[in-house]
Amino acid sequence: MAIRLGDVAPDFTAETTAGTIKFHEWLGDSWGILFSHPKDFTPVCTTELGAVAKITNEFKKRNVKVLAVSVDPLDSHKGWVNDINETQNCSVSYPIIADPDRTVANLYDMIHPNALDNMTVRSVFVIGPDKKVKLTLTYPASTGRNFDEILRVVDSLQLTAKHQVATPANWKDGEDCIIVPAVKDEEIPSKFPKGHRAVKPYLRFTPQPNK
Ligand code: BEZ
Numbered sequence: 266m267a268i269r270l271g272d273v274a275p276d277f278t279a280e281t282t283a284g285t286i287k288f289h290e291w292l293g294d295s296w297g298i299l300f301s302h303p304k305d306f307t308p309v310c311t312t313e314l315g316a317v318a319k320i321t322n323e324f325k326k327r328n329v330k331v332l333a334v335s336v337d338p339l340d341s342h343k344g345w346v347n348d349i350n351e352t353q354n355c356s357v358s359y360p361i362i363a364d365p366d367r368t369v370a371n372l373y374d375m376i377h378p379n380a381l382d383n384m385t386v387r388s389v390f391v392i393g394p395d396k397k398v399k400l401t402l403t404y405p406a407s408t409g410r411n412f413d414e415i416l417r418v419v420d421s422l423q424l425t426a427k428h429q430v431a432t433p434a435n436w437k438d439g440e441d442c443i444i445v446p447a448v449k450d451e452e453i454p455s456k457f458p459k460g461h462r463a464v465k466p467y468l469r470f471t472p473q474p475n476k
Contacts, residue, residue: 266374267374268373268374268390268398268401269398270398270400270401271397271398272397272398273396273397273398274288274289274297274299274390274392274396274397274398275372275373276288276289277368277369277372279334279362279364279368279369280339280362281332281360281361281363282339282343282346282357282360282361282363283360284360286332286360288332289396291330291332292330292392292394292396294328295328295329295330295394296327296328296329296330296392296393296394296419296422297329297330297331297332297390297391297392298324298329298330298331298332298389298390298391298392298415298419299332299333299334299369299373299388299390299392300331300332300333300334300387300388300389300390300410301334301335301373301375301385301386301387301388302314302333302334302335302385303335303381303384303385303387303406304335304336304337304384305337305341305342305345306341306344306345306348307406309406309407309408309409310335311345311348311349311352311353312353312409313387313409313412314333314346314349314353314361315349315352315353315355315357316353316412317331317333317357317359317412318349318350318353318355318356318357318358318359319353319355320412320416321358321359323416324416324419327416329419331359332359332361333359333360333362334370334385335362335363335364335385336364336365336367336370336384336385337363337365338363338365339363341363342361342363346361370385373388373390374388375388377403380406381405381406384406386403386404386405386406387402387404387405387406387408387409387410388401388402388403388404389401389402389403389404389410389415391415391418391419391422393422393426399422399426400418400422402415417436417437417438420437420438421436424438424442424473424474424475427475428442428474428475429444429447429448429456430442430443430444430445430471430473431443431445433470438473438476439473439476440473441470441471441472441473442470442471442472442473442474443468443469443470443471444456444457444461444469444470444471446467450463450466450469453469453471457471457474459474460472
């Protein structure tokens with residue numbers, strides 16, 4: 266069954282390039298990103314894994330642990346990581362799950378047979394410290410993901426988990442936020458001491474509270 270926002274992310278134990286991982290235990294108190302790749306030694310996947318390796322520090326800064334999954338076996342992953350490091354000029358330090366029996370792929374409904382036979386599509390799951398799914402994305406094999414966008418949504422998810430704000434279209438960290446409708450006008454001065462502007466009664470902006 267499809268995984269929905271707010272569901273507990275299914276737990277699993279898997280072999281990875283960094284040894285055996287028990288998913289929930291490995292996540293600990295961190296945020297997590299689980300993302301799938303259709304196949305080892307394929308061009309788009311190679312660029313994606315390299316792109317993630319290059320922004321490892323950005324994930325660390327945000328207390329996010331990154332875990333990739335591909336249905337190929339461990340030996341294949343290890344050879345592929347050498348290629349990724351060579352061709353993308355990076356050092357892949359995050360684990361990649363070997364999922365030849367498709368345990369994780371099936372648990373997360375990552376195989377969409379009408380799109381791609383017997384391989385995963387490009388799924389992304391962002392998981393909160395409460396182990397609940399906060400965001401899902403699904404891309405086809407032909408389209409590499411934008412990992413700056415994934416950092417951007419992590420910024421929004423982490424901000425909106427702590428403050429009564431939402432983030433507008435194309436928002437970036439540091440920009441004004443929207444005060445959620447549940448906050449009454451009279452509560453705004455105490456909750457948002459940096460000030461606010463009301464464009465409409467339902468459209469109220471405030472400077473980003475945690476900056
Ligand atoms: C790729 O990563 O380039 C790819 C993987 C599977 C199917 C098509 C493309």
